[in-house]
Amino acid sequence: MSNWGKDWLFILIKSLTRSEKRQFTLYVNRLQNNADAKFISLFNAMDKMEEYDEQAILKQKITSKQQLSNLKANLYKAILASLRMNPSKKNVRIQIREQLDFATILYQKGLHKQGLKILDKAKQIALDVEEKSLALEIIELEKVIESQYITRSITGRADELIAQSNDLIVQNYYATKLSNLSLQFYNEMLTSGYAKSEEEKQEMINQFSDQLLDINIDLLNFREKLWYFKAHVWLCFLIQDYRNAYKYAKFWVELFYQHPKMIQSHPIWYLKGNSYLFKILLLFKSVDKYIYWNNRLEDQLNNENFPQSSNIDSQRFLLQFSNKLNIEFIQQTYNGSLLFVKQLQRGINEYRNMIDEHHFHILYFKVASLYFGYKKYDESLAYTERILCKSDYSVQEDLLFHTRILSLMAQYESGIDQNYEDFVKANRALMKKMKNKTEIHDTFMTLFEGLLGASDKEQKAVLERFVNRTEELYTNKFYVRSILYIDVLNWAKRKLK
Known part of the structure; x- marks a missing residue:
């Protein structure tokens, strides 16, 4: 996966669709101040690059090194301005703010009645979609106009605005x-x-x-x-009260089904609510419930009215791909083709600048776990390596620890164990730095250290001690999450058999 670098303008340009690029070109050509087409030249140069290269831009003599920073800043603003004019990008919040801007302009020109008419329509939309901060901002402008100009538009206007304002302040x-x-x-x-x-x-x-x-x-x-x-939901996850987490996650998702218009207004929170609901159903291994809620989600996502944007599409990809993996984990049939895994790399290529790397690491870990279940150890090791090779990125410590444990299991099963000892040492070193180390971490490490270089008879004793100790530890409900994707305890039991 290539790195686009940290240049924000370059990342923004690469995120544009063909229609957005065409609209930007038309937008810039309408600006008389840019008759020299420096904007377009810089835009085209960066659009053709695979990776950001400032020296290549300077060689084209589009602008001087001293002026490049200002030109890039102005180009960045111009792209955002053109996107704001794109009807497909105008979600309800942008539309309300646009109406508020129009009303402000009319007020400044002294056209008070026209301004109030626009504000009243914008306020109603804001209240309908529960954009209460915007509604309060609109009411404040209405107060300003009413206090400076006697419109006589509605009897009791002051009482109405005060009542609306007080209600919004409470909410x-x-x-x-x-x-x-x-x-x-x-x-x-x-x-x-x-x-x-x-x-x-x-x-x-x-x-x-x-x-x-x-x-x-x-x-x-x-x-x-x-x-x-x-x-x-977040409290219940923190205290590992998963029954109540399920209850409140279900309330969260059902709230959107009770107010279907809000799915269009707040699609990200609709997707996030489903994400937490599925995490809990995975813990419970509730196949029927998982499929039921997944079908309801898919019905919404396939609805032509479901909102679309790069951000929404990236979150949609994460959720749908994760659900396919989770259903495999719950059913544990391990008899599929896993062809859908190929979608992962396509999604990474498309959304690499919209999704943080941690979420991709979680998907890598799930895929590695699934391949392990399929006894495809080479593929499992390949996906664990995608996480472990990230020396320039701070992988979450618990994820890093369990990735190395999964890798040790795959190495042990496959016989590709030339790095086994190094992994054991690396994980033990990691444990010394871990902020949230528990006894279960130490027990896992004792197992794999004990298996290193042991005879068959010694390995059996190591496995028996691990099984007895881990079964005792798992009576503590705070350790239950440790077996979500890699059940080391059952793996050890199978080894004993």
């Missing part, structure tokens, strides 16, 4: 508080990981409950309920 207060709480626990999940003891679990529950004391769910509208359910 925005709830939304802000819940979104802060949701983000706080999501950050906790990324930085500190899951609760590892009853004490940690109780501390998180207390912290969460303290911030919900003044929130009555019956007073919440769609947007606030969405944040309410999100916050609960």
